[in-house]
Amino acid sequence: MSIWPSISAPGRRIGYARVSTKDQKLRMQRDALNSVACDLIFDDHGVSGTNASRSGLDDMLTELREGDTVVVFKLDRLGRSVLHLADLLVLFQREGIHFCSISEGINTTTPGGKLVYHLFSAFAEFQRDIIAENTIAGLEAARKRGTRLGRPPTLDIETVLAAHRAIQQDGLSVAEAARRIRTNRTTLQRHLGKLDQAVS
Incomplete structure (x- = not known):
């Protein structure tokens, strides 16, 4: 048994x-x-x-x-x-x-189990909002301290997160997501790598 x-x-x-x-x-x-x-x-x-x-x-x-x-x-x-799990669901x-x-x-x-999908969908968006807010707040704090930030990123965090969502939730390839946001695959891949390191 x-x-x-x-x-x-x-x-x-x-x-x-x-x-x-x-x-x-x-x-x-x-x-x-x-x-x-x-x-x-x-x-x-x-x-x-x-x-x-x-x-x-x-x-x-x-x-x-x-x-x-x-x-x-x-x-x-x-x-x-947790973000990857939410996106998969x-x-x-x-x-x-x-x-x-x-x-x-x-x-x-099951009827009760279906709620899991809705909860994880909401949590995925919550996680992305937190990442965006923390990134923007961190950059602003660094500027106020007089820290030299170097060249501005080629893609802002909201654009990277939108591309990440399209890949993870909609099943787009990196190349397809890059075309959607009008950048090249290499640039998007670099930004996605930094994002994955931040959330892992």
Whole structure:
């Protein structure tokens, strides 16, 4: 008899597991995902949650289609930051993909679970507002102290955050987002790298 609760979910159940170091084991997460009858399981072994590129996660996102349910052992196994997790859940909602977290008992196929998507969507925007306010306040404080700030950034923080939202929530590529804000891919990639470091 499984120690993990059964879940009710339509369509395919797509599991995802991650451990941060090569010394850690995926077995407990895999056992839990198998116990709820996942059809496919993707994993990242020895990959930090702060790593922007995770082959297992990227492969899972490519595999997903409308009606699937993403299943994880715990919430923190999915997102590399709270903002990244929130953006992924917003993306799932827009693509018609359900989400279950075994440990937290989250299941967006249930009426109560659907609220999770709305909460994370609001939280993603809240996080971006805080990042923008803190960045602007920090620059203003530095100016008042007489700190030389060097050349102004080619993109302001609001533009970078808008591009970040389009990539993470709408599924745009970096090149597509760069065209949308009328800059080149390299410039946008540099700014996104700084943003990811700030929120990780």
